[in-house]
Structure formats: structure tokens, C-alpha cells
Amino acid sequence: MRVDILNALDSNGILKECKASSLKKHIANRLYEVKIPTKKSEKYRYFDIEDFTSKDLEVVSTSKDKFKQQGKSLVIEDGEVVSAPEGVEVEIGEFLDVDNDHFDGLYYLNHLLTQNAIILRVKRDISFNIKHIFNKEEVFLNYRVVIFIDANSFVEIYESIEANSKDSQILSGYDIFLSRDANLKFFKNQTLNENSSLPIFTNYFKVDSNATFKYGTFDFAKSSGLNLFKSELHSNSSFNAMHLLFTTSEIKAGTISEIVHLDKSSKSNQMAKNILTNGSRGIFDALIRVTKAAKYTSAHQNSKAILLDSKSYMASKPQLEIYIDELEASHGSTTGQLDENALFYLRSRGINKAEAVKMLILAFANEAIEFVDNKEIANHIYVDFEKAYYGSSDIECIKTCHECEDMILGS
Amino acid sequence: MSKLEIKNLKAKIGDKEILKGLDLALEEGKVHVIMGPNGAGKSTLSKAIVGHYDINVTDGKIIFKGKDITNEEPEIRALEGLFLSFQHPVEIPGVNNAYFLRTAVNAKRRYEGKEELNAAEFLREMREIAKEIGLKPELLNRSLNVGFSGGEKKRNEVLQMMMLKPDVIILDEIDSGLDIDALKDVSKGINKLRDGKRSFLIITHYSRILDYVKPDYIHILMDGKVVKTAGPELVEKLEKEGYSSFEEK
Ligand SMILES: Nc1ncnc2c1ncn2[C@@H]1O[C@H](COP(=O)(O)OP(=O)(O)OP(=O)(O)O)[C@@H](O)[C@H]1O
Ligand SMILES: [Mg+2]
Numbered sequence: 001m002r003v004d005i006l007n008a009l010d011s012n013g014i015l016k017e018c019k020a021s022s023l024k025k026h027i028a029n030r031l032y033e034v035k036i037p038t039k040k041s042e043k044y045r046y047f048d049i050e051d052f053t054s055k056d057l058e059v060v061s062t063s064k065d066k067f068k069q070q071g072k073s074l075v076i077e078d079g080e081v082v083s084a085p086e087g088v089e090v091e092i093g094e095f096l097d098v099d100n101d102h103f104d105g106l107y108y109l110n111h112l113l114t115q116n117a118i119i120l121r122v123k124r125d126i127s128f129n130i131k132h133i134f135n136k137e138e139v140f141l142n143y144r145v146v147i148f149i150d151a152n153s154f155v156e157i158y159e160s161i162e163a164n165s166k167d168s169q170i171l172s173g174y175d176i177f178l179s180r181d182a183n184l185k186f187f188k189n190q191t192l193n194e195n196s197s198l199p200i201f202t203n204y205f206k207v208d209s210n211a212t213f214k215y216g217t218f219d220f221a222k223s224s225g226l227n228l229f230k231s232e233l234h235s236n237s238s239f240n241a242m243h244l245l246f247t248t249s250e251i252k253a254g255t256i257s258e259i260v261h262l263d264k265s266s267k268s269n270q271m272a273k274n275i276l277t278n279g280s281r282g283i284f285d286a287l288i289r290v291t292k293a294a295k296y297t298s299a300h301q302n303s304k305a306i307l308l309d310s311k312s313y314m315a316s317k318p319q320l321e322i323y324i325d326e327l328e329a330s331h332g333s334t335t336g337q338l339d340e341n342a343l344f345y346l347r348s349r350g351i352n353k354a355e356a357v358k359m360l361i362l363a364f365a366n367e368a369i370e371f372v373d374n375k376e377i378a379n380h381i382y383v384d385f386e387k388a389y390y391g392s393s394d395i396e397c398i399k400t401c402h403e404c405e406d407m408i409l410g411s
Numbered sequence: 412m413s414k415l416e417i418k419n420l421k422a423k424i425g426d427k428e429i430l431k432g433l434d435l436a437l438e439e440g441k442v443h444v445i446m447g448p449n450g451a452g453k454s455t456l457s458k459a460i461v462g463h464y465d466i467n468v469t470d471g472k473i474i475f476k477g478k479d480i481t482n483e484e485p486e487i488r489a490l491e492g493l494f495l496s497f498q499h500p501v502e503i504p505g506v507n508n509a510y511f512l513r514t515a516v517n518a519k520r521r522y523e524g525k526e527e528l529n530a531a532e533f534l535r536e537m538r539e540i541a542k543e544i545g546l547k548p549e550l551l552n553r554s555l556n557v558g559f560s561g562g563e564k565k566r567n568e569v570l571q572m573m574m575l576k577p578d579v580i581i582l583d584e585i586d587s588g589l590d591i592d593a594l595k596d597v598s599k600g601i602n603k604l605r606d607g608k609r610s611f612l613i614i615t616h617y618s619r620i621l622d623y624v625k626p627d628y629i630h631i632l633m634d635g636k637v638v639k640t641a642g643p644e645l646v647e648k649l650e651k652e653g654y655s656s657f658e659e660k
Contacts, residue, residue, distance in 0.1 A: 340464065345501045348461050349515040349571060350489035350522070359514070363505025363554075 001140070003109060004053040007036050018112040027098055031108035043103065043256050046283045046315035047226055052169055052198060057140035062116045065092035073129040074120070078136045079143035081118055085128040089121040095146050098175065099204040103258055104228050107202040110171050113142040120147045127156040127374075134163045134170060134197050141170045141197075151179040158377045159188045161199065163223070168197035173228075175204045178211040178237075187377050188217040188227070191384045194249065196223040203229035207237040209263070215241045216371050217255065218381050220388035224251040226283070233294075235263035243272040244368035246388055247280035247312075254283030254315075261294035272303040272316070273368045275361055279311035289321040290329070301331040306338060306364060308357075358389065414439050414610040415460070415493075415579050420471035422459050429455045431635035432471070437579060440607040442624060445614045446646075447632035448654050453614045454498050456632065457583045461495045462488050475579065490522040492578030496568035496585050498614075503555040508567070509537060511555050516574050540573045543603075545596040561588040569600040580604065581612045586620040598623030618646045631657050 006014050011028040014020075020028065036053055037044040060079055067081040069090065075083045084090040095117035102108065134141065149155050178184050190199070207213045211234075217227055231239050243255045259268045274282040288299045299322075305314035316333045338360050346356035365385055372378040413436040422430040429452045437443050447453050459466045460473060462485035473481045480488055503511075517527040528536070541548055546566040556564050565585055572580055582601070586594055601611065601624050613624065621643070629646055631639040631654070638657050639645070 339501075339503075341501045342503045342506075344464060344485060345497070345503065346506075346511070346515075347485040348463075348489055348495060349511075349575065350486050350518045351511075351515055352486050352518070353484070355514065355518070356486075359506055359511070360503070363503065366505045 001059055002054060002056045003036050004038070004050070006031065006109070007038070014112065018109070020112045020115075021094075023094070023096055024112055026100070027096075027108050027111050030098075030100065030102070031105055031112065034103070034105040034108060036105045036109060043285050046281060046285075047252050047254075048224075052200065055140070055169065057138060057169065059113055060136060060139045060141050061114060062092060062118060062143045065116070072127070073131055074118075075131045075133065076118065076143070076145075077133040078139075079141050085126075087124065087126050088128060089123070091119045091121075092116045093119055095119060095144070095175070099206075099230060099232070102204055102230050104202050104230070104256075106171060106200060107173065107204065107228070107230075110142060110144055110173055110202055113171070114144045118143065118145045120145065121150075122147065122153055122155050123150045125154040128158075130157060130159040132159075132161045132172070134161070134165045134168060134199070136168055137165050138167045141168055141172070143172055144175065145172070146175045146177075148177045149179055149182045149184055152181045153179075154183045156185045156374060157187070158374075158380070159186065160380070161190050161192065163192045163196035163199070165197045166195050170197055170199040171202070172199065173202040173204075176206070178205065178207045178213055180208045181210045182208070183212045185214045185374070186216070187372050187374075187381070188215075189381055189384060190217065190219045190221060190225055190227065191388065192221040192223040192225060194222040196221075198223065199225045201227045203227075205229060205231040205239075207231060207233050207239055209234045210236045212237065213239045214371075215239065216368075217241075217243045218369070218384070219244070219253055220246045220248075220384050221251065221253055222247075222249050222388070225253050226256065227254075228256040230258045230260065231268075233259065233261050233263070233266035233268060233297075236265045238267040239270075240268070241270040242368050242371040243270075243284065244365060245272070245274045245276075245282050245284075246365065246385065247275075247282065248277050248388055250279045252281040252283065255286065256283065257286045259286070259288045259299070261288070261290040261297045261299060263293055264295045265297060266294060267298045269298075269300045270302070271368070273364060274303070274305040274314055274316075275308065275364060276305060276312035276314060277308040279309070281312070282314045282316075285315070285317045287319045287321060288329075288331070290324060290327055292323045295324055295326045298328040300329065303333040304364075305335040306361070307335060308338075308361075361389065413437055414476060415612075416472075416474040417456075417460070418472045418474070420456070420459065420473065421469045422455060423467045423469055424455065424465055428469075429466075429635055430459065433632070433636050435630060435637050437610040437612055438627070439610060440605075441627040442605070442611045442613065443628045443630060444621065444626045444646075445612060445630045445632050445637075446616065446649060451632050452635045453632055454583055457495050457581045457612070457614060460488075460581060461485055461493055486518075489575075489577075490519055493581075494572055494575060494577035494579070495581045496565070496572060496583060498583040498587070500556050500564045500568055502557045502559075504557050506555045508553055508555045509534070509551045512537060512571060512574055515571070519575055537570070537574060540570055540600075543596075544569050544573070544600045545592065546570055562590060562593045565589060565597060566593065569597050573600055573604065576604070578608070579610050579612070581614070583614045584616070585613070586615055586617060594620060595623060618650060621646060633657060
């Protein structure tokens, strides 16, 4: 289907066109209000969303509910669960309880087209992986993952993507419900090869009272893609996000987000680091809204971009929308070149310019990768970063891996 | 024979001429000292020698070991054996100090056709030198100069100098802001590298360091030129009379 035609329909028409059950009327109503994004949509202004919405492709969704439950990974291949991790309840079923106040039309579209969501219930402390595999060519792959995390659980998720297909588009995302006092670390590694299918992930996170959510996204892609989320913060909860984007070809990629402080004493901290080369475009359009009820909150946001050539462009738009006085808030955005003084210092010690540039870029990225406090996951991310930078990775330990330096120096 | 020769050097920063036809020759194995009032152009000279992007050389020549390096890339000057200890070493977040130093040492070894040092060899030597010059070992594993005290930065410059073993060493106010122990440590490092071949150019405002590092020549730099060159005895006269008596009429 072509999704942009939905903008001409009323909510009944949308339901019908999406072949959605009448139980999803409320979702169709919301899509009718928010609309499928066009190039005029504020948040999608810097992304060629029409490439996504105007193609007439066959919709492919989750249909099977047979899979192996083994190991520590949820593997989703072309929308179908092929294996699920032990220790997590996984069910394929209808999901209706969507966010009624999401900014993104594609979020609602994604739900309307998803007859069967992949629903995970996590009831204990656990660490597992989620891997998406895209193989099918020329389809509109549409599926969603819902994760319920029980109160007091400590959960760590590492998400990665293996995009083998071309000419498809992927619409997916998570609804994550983090119960009271739960603790989630979610690290997303979205590194795509050249000419890969175009993925858009559009998410909703509910962070309940006293819960803590640490969210890191890492994108070293050679193909365009977008990650959108809305994160809702309840009293005393905390949301800490880091986004690292490194692009090496003429693509458009980034983060579009809204963090909403709904209740008092909630904390948010969002940092975006972007390194752009070869005429790429980075996007960071991020709003933090502090509602009237959210007294004594703290909200911090920052975006830094390094442009390595004059053709690259950073569309950075951090925004704070505040309706109260009692809070601590800051935001900022810088875009520039590498620090010339630092570059000179390295060269004055005999390090050639290309190598010195690499060292400074790695240093800039390191600060973001260090956000990942799980060494194994951090290493995966280092390797992908190196591959993106050098074209290959030979983590011959001492040369690149700081952990090993630590070990030797510390001994 | 001179190791480094500067001939009629004129240089601008922006539109402002700072070096105005400066001549200086560093002899093999000797310690030269430059003194001069604030703003005279001492740091500008040292930066011009190592090829800093701020300095626009408009005339004159810099000859290093017989080669004209006036327009050479900074890394080539370094690999050829020039070293400047900066008056204000830059802080570089995210670049590990030891990793940086190993990259530099191995770049030089490769340039000289030698085999790279392996990790263990490198670490042993680095630790040994750090200890010798009183550099706290934890600083080796921190981001380069980030949060280092003034004295720690200077010690770190000396560590680099001792690891890289350059042929001509320029020290821009290496002694400023050092406590007496640090001054002794730094001087020890310098003296250790004095081998009768290496040449030193020490830029300083104080005679204090010269109690520990015995100089061969004193040059006075004023208003972009070397206005006087003499033996160590010149320091005493300077201390008594200040710079005014050297002003060009
Ligand atoms: N980046 C710059 N931009 C503009 N002017 C500069 C710059 N750096 C130095 N200058 C000017 O050049 C002149 C010489 O400065 P330089 O740092 O070489 O002096 P110096 O002899 O090292 O002084 P000090 O003893 O204070 O270190 C001064 O007038 C200074 O203001
Ligand atoms: Mg100076």
C-alpha cells in the first residue's frame, strides 16, 4: 500500500485501508488527527519522508507464533520471531493500549498495520539481545515489539540490526512499559550497510515512578534511517539518553524525540553527538516538555556536531518547553570542526594529519560509547564504529581497545 | 656546526608583524637560552619553528640539520627531530595519554625505519621515565592533559620529550609555575638528554632554572628580533638592569 493516501481518508476509511479491527478505532482517530508525515511536517522537515510514504509496496507483518525459546536473544527475521530468549515470556498477539498522545503519525500507522504485536513480559533481572534481520526485498515490513518490565526488575537489552535487503522499507518500534522501581538499560546499534532498506523506528516509553531508563542509540550507518521516540516520565523517574551518529556517506539519519516530564522530581538528560562526513545530513530534533505537575524536575539536553566537510549538514534542534518555575534545566547545541589546536598538538608530536584526525574523532565518539557500561556491548559498538571509520576492524587489543590499556597500565 | 639556523625570519599573526627579521643559530650539543619581555615574540618564534598554523612566515628561512623546513608540515618537522614543549599544552578529552604517546613514539620509529615498540616495552620505558620525573602514574592513563595541574602538564611535556628523544628541543617557559621539586625533576630530565649532540633552546623569564641546567649562550629577544647574544654572565646583568638597556635606539 501507499501510506500517504491515508491522509485523504477519515478514521473509518483509515481502519478499512489498514485492514485493522474496529477495536483500533481510537488509533485510527489519532492518526486522523496527527496525519501521515509529509515534507511539510515540522519534525520530518530534514528527512525525505516522502520516499517512505509514497512507495506502493506489499505490507509484510508478523503472523507466525511458533519459535524456539533458547539462548539469550530475541531474533526477528522479516517481522517473524524465529527465536526468543529464555527467561522472558513472549507472546504474539493483539495490542491496543497505545500512547494516546504521541506526536508521530507513523507510530499510529505502525500500530494500525500490526495485527499481531510481539509482546515480551520481563519479570526478573535479565540481560538479553534483540536482533532484527531484514532479508525480503521490495516490501513494506511492518511490525512492533511491546515490552512490559515488572516492578523492581533490572533489565539490560542490546539491540542490533542485520539489514541484508535493499529496496524495502521497515516500520517498527517499541512500546516499553517500565513499571515502578524498575531499571532498564537499552542500547541500540543501528549500523546499516550501503544501499540497505530504509528503517524507521518509532517508539513509546513509559517510565513509571522511581524507574530508571538508560537509553543509548548508536548509528554508524551507510544508509538512511530514523529513530523516533516519546518518553513519558512519572514521579522520581529518570531517563538518561545518549545518541551517537556517525555518517560516512550521503544519507540522512538521526533522532526525533519528545521527553515529557509528567510528574514531580523526574530527571532527564539527553546528549547527542554527531560526526558527519561526505555530504551527509544529521538530524536531532528533540523536545523536552515539562508539564505543570512536574515540579522539581531536572531536564538537560545537549547536541554536539563535528562536520568533517563543507557539504555535510547538521539539523540540530534541541527545545525545552517549560510550564513551571521550580526546575533545573539547560540545553545547548554546537556545530563545528575538529579542534585545530588539538590537531596541531598531535601533529607536532609526529602523528600525521589523517591519523590525528582519526584520534580526535575516536575521542569524540568515545565519550558516547563510554555511556555503555557493559563492556561486552561497548566492544560490539567499538568494533562497528571502527568498521565504519576504517572500513575494517582489527581489534588487535592494545592498539585500539582502551580496556586493555587499562589492564596493562593498571597492573 | 649549527643544528638549527634561523635567518632573517619575519612572521605575522593575523595582520600583525611579530617577528621582524630574526636571526638565531643553535649549535650542536649546546644549551641556548632566550629571555625577553612579555609579548616580545618568544612563543611566536618557537611556534614558527615547529610550523604552527597561527604563524604566517612572510620572509626568511628555517634550516634544520641542513634542510630548509620553512614550509614543511608540522609532523615532518617532528619526525625529523624537532620538539617544542608548549607554554600552554592543550587538553584533549578522550585521547588517552599513554595511547597518544605510544602512537607518537611508534610513528617516529617507523619514520626512522625501526621496528615499533611492543606494548610491554613501551609501557616499561614510559613508567620508568614517569617515575624519574615525578609524574604520577595515574596521569598516564587519563585523557591527555585534561584536568592536569600546571606542573603536571609541564612534566607530561618532559615525558614526551624523553620518550621521543628529539635532536633539537625547544622549551617554552617549562619552568613557569613549577614548585622547587618539579623544577628539579624537569631539570633532571633535560640534563639526562644532554649528550653533546642535542641542542636546547630554553625560553624563560627566570634565572632559577639556569642553576640546574647550565646554559652556553644567552640571547635577548626584543620586539621580534634577537638583540644580544652572550655567555651565561649576561643573566646577571639582566637581573640587575632589566631589559631597557637592550632596547634598540
Ligand atoms: N593568536 C594570536 N592572535 C593575535 N595576536 C597574538 C596571538 N598570539 C600572540 N599574539 C601577539 O603576538 C605578540 C607576541 O606574542 P608571544 O606569545 O610570542 O610573546 P612572548 O614573548 O612569548 O610573551 P610571554 O613572555 O608573555 O610569553 C604579542 O603582542 C601577542 O599579543
Ligand atoms: Mg610566551
